[in-house]
Amino acid sequence: MNIGDVAARSGLPAKTIRYYEDIGLIKPHRSENGYRCFAETDLHKLAFLGRARALGFTIEDCRMLMALYEDNSRASADVKKLANEHLCKIEAKIADLQAMRDTLTELVKCCAGDDRPDCPILKDLSGEAMADTPESGGA
Amino acid sequence: MNIGDVAARSGLPAKTIRYYEDIGLIKPHRSENGYRCFAETDLHKLAFLGRARALGFTIEDCRMLMALYEDNSRASADVKKLANEHLCKIEAKIADLQAMRDTLTELVKCCAGDDRPDCPILKDLSGEAMADTPESGGA
DNA sequence: CCTTGACCTTCCCCTCACTGGAAGCCCCAT
DNA sequence: ATGGGGCTTCCAGTGAGGGGAAGGTCAAGG
Incomplete structure (x- = not known):
């Protein structure tokens, strides 16, 4: 071929x-x-x-997985360990992304999205505290 | 400084x-x-x-956000649009990662993780169908 | 026999957002 | 004068390939 x-x-x-x-x-x-x-x-x-x-395994993970696959005397524990470590990284990434998503969702929700310049998203990025809930009190 | x-x-x-x-x-x-x-x-x-x-904004996103921030006549809609598009990408990534996580979790669960070579994770990667639920029937 | 076009080869640069390190200058303290 | 830390620039590398150039090969058609 x-x-x-x-x-x-x-x-x-x-x-x-x-x-x-x-x-x-x-x-x-x-x-x-x-x-x-x-x-x-x-x-x-x-x-x-x-x-x-x-x-989502990295190339180096793949290299190890292939080696294990071709090693008929491997222990499945070794494979499971690799997979579990990878799983942890994936879950960490998901958590990171969810935190971003939550913050962004909140910001987007607060933004009027019209033709006026006032924008809570930019306010937040610039470090100004948001003030959409006046009763919660400022400093 | x-x-x-x-x-x-x-x-x-x-x-x-x-x-x-x-x-x-x-x-x-x-x-x-x-x-x-x-x-x-x-x-x-x-x-x-x-x-x-x-x-999670890219550098190019940041460049645009900064330009919008410094443009006092900006429309908040432009900012919101950027943020929303970014939000969509994040959600797509989360979905991808969750799919990986679900598959991996399943595989890890099925693997004995002992010193025997038999491993459903490698079986799955190698393309062999899993057979942990015999009553679900093969082809 | 020659040409055309599809397929194959290697090689090098590009991505993204940095990070590490080398070589060398500057400034302050001793 | 010297030492050490901070500053400068430039070069190379990361992960996992992607794009494209320059050139060799093969099968079919005229």
């Missing part, structure tokens, strides 16, 4: 496949004309990589 | 402040010795940038 076929079958761009070879994730053979020559096992690995990347 | 003072007072690393000057977000004066010489307005802008960045 040439790279175009593998790209079509794996769903990964040819550029990405070359990159994965560059960094040593796959090692396709070469035909006499210098073209990469992929076997089914290469395709299988690429599909594995595609799925792992879609789950 | 020299850059060290501004860094301390704004909470931004000196490197970042120099970078912001590089890309034209701030334009501090220079002392005779070539040192950057920051005024209070520069500090104010940096604080603005820090808050906008903390809300």
